Amino acid sequence: MKKILIKNAQLVNEGVVQQQDILIEDTLISKIGADLSHPEAYIIDAEGLHLFPGAIDDQVHFREPGLTHKEDIATGSRAAVAGGITSFMEMPNTNPQTTTHEELQKKFDIAQETAYANYSFMFGGTNDNLEEIKKIDPKTTAALKLFLGSSTGNMLVDDEKVLEQIFTHSPLLICTHCEDEETIRENLAQHIKEYGQDIPIEKHPDIRSAEACYLSSSSAIKLAKKTGARLHVFHLSTAKEMELFDNSLSLREKQITAEVCIHHLWFNDTNYGEKGTLIKWNPAVKAKADQETLFQALLDDKLDVIATDHAPHTLTEKQNSYTKAPSGGPLVQHAFQAMLEFYHQGKISLEKIVQKMAHNPAILFDIKSRGYLKEGYKADLVLIDLNKPYTVTKDNILSKCGWSPFEGTTFSSTIEKTFINGTLIYDNGIVLERGKPEQLRFDR
Incomplete structure (x- = not known):
């Protein structure tokens, strides 16, 4: 079971922004709190970054x-x-x-x-x-x-x-x-x-x-x-x-x-x-x-x-x-x-x-266990640097069509990392291996 500990991030969740740590175990958020530690976890220091639910x-x-x-x-x-x-x-x-x-x-x-x-x-x-x-x-x-x-x-x-x-x-x-x-x-x-x-x-x-x-x-x-x-x-x-x-x-x-x-x-x-x-x-x-x-x-x-x-x-x-x-x-x-x-x-x-x-x-849509930073929820997370400019160019457009209406726009923020079900999928401009995305389930 893989374990990732994200330290010192500003969590944006349920109407509050506050510095917290998040421990990911396998596909889930297992713990949220201050000064978390785990002897087996891979640590990501997110000082200066904001952590959002995907x-x-x-x-x-x-x-x-x-x-x-x-x-x-x-x-x-x-x-x-x-x-x-x-x-x-x-x-x-x-x-x-x-x-x-x-x-x-x-x-x-x-x-x-x-x-x-x-x-x-x-x-x-x-x-x-x-x-x-x-x-x-x-x-x-x-x-x-x-x-x-x-x-x-x-x-x-x-x-x-x-x-x-x-x-x-x-x-x-x-x-x-x-x-x-x-x-x-x-x-x-x-x-x-x-x-x-x-x-x-x-x-x-x-x-x-x-x-x-x-x-x-x-x-x-x-x-x-x-x-x-x-x-x-x-x-x-x-x-x-x-x-x-x-x-x-x-x-x-x-x-x-x-x-x-x-x-x-x-x-x-x-x-x-x-x-x-x-x-x-x-x-x-x-x-x-x-x-x-x-x-x-x-x-x-x-x-x-x-x-x-x-x-x-x-x-x-x-x-x-x-x-x-x-x-x-x-x-x-x-x-x-x-x-x-x-x-x-x-x-x-x-x-x-x-x-x-x-x-x-x-x-x-009554989606099961997603959409929030909560213990027991799926670890779908996004780390963002709000103060790192990013310019849209043809070279960094990933859609197959190869263009964007935002081409030439410089945004003030950069998507740094994206986690899908606890797996790092996108890291500093690079899409990594697929990981294990899941079919959404609905509590209806």
Whole structure:
């Protein structure tokens, strides 16, 4: 049984920052306290460093199977551990789509052999797989994912009767992508009529509009209230949608919860001129007022979770004209550092970052023994130097797509070490051997 003793770290956990030591034995945190010692432990002196629970990213697209020229589970999870993300939940819009239990098991099998971080997968809902949904095991599958506005073929759930049945019978938390497809189609048609296929990227938030987001989000929330379903709305992007969410209850008491992604906090529509289609996402990056309202809603606990929606495409694909350039971008490697940059700017506390990136995902998804620095919990840990600058360059990007919207950015903080289940996986810029990442288990 391996033993590691991390000494003199500033632990960030459950609303407190304090200097403590942590003893890791095998896969678990066995003891937390001051002046710990153990005769057999390998000692890491973390003087001047902060120790965080590993981030849990509830929304990534690692593109396997079927789209592995962009990313795969191995490369995506390597980038994640380099960014301090120790557990991920991957989305079902792969090829083939994860809408049957056979395809779901295939992804678990791939991850068991290739993932660098702990893993789970979401099951995809469609207009015609209700019986498959009913058979989902809540203890082994992260959630049910519904695309209520998208261009992913059969994964667009637009049959209202089926949708109500899914909300009524889902054995899992339902996670939704909310944009009204009819509104988007009308907006796109108008812009094609005016500009042809080469629509200016600055028009993206007019096409994937705030109205389209609000119509879909409000409809999903109304249905959740009608059926009693547990609903988690992904990647909120507008100020208006914040009217739909509540902060009067604790996270454990909420039936309807919400998420914001890194790119909607970091970018706004003034960045399209410089970044172009590299920051084309669905939902779109919108106005500065939306960005500012989202950030305040995060601080006020209307928004419960920070995620990445890591969705890489090749640079060649992204550099197409507006109508041909796909939406999405790689974010897992730099999400933690981006949030820490907001800390350096005085906009958010370390404790709040940990709450939204580690504690709350663990609570929301009922993840067993992760998301906290606690004795008896899995030793998913991240050591960070808050005062060591790190510049994103092509040479240190680990995502298979080979680019980042943060390229050229210098962050004030550096991810020094990442531990997965007690094993050092990432150390000072180098991803080590895989170790033994585990399938996430859920206390449901």
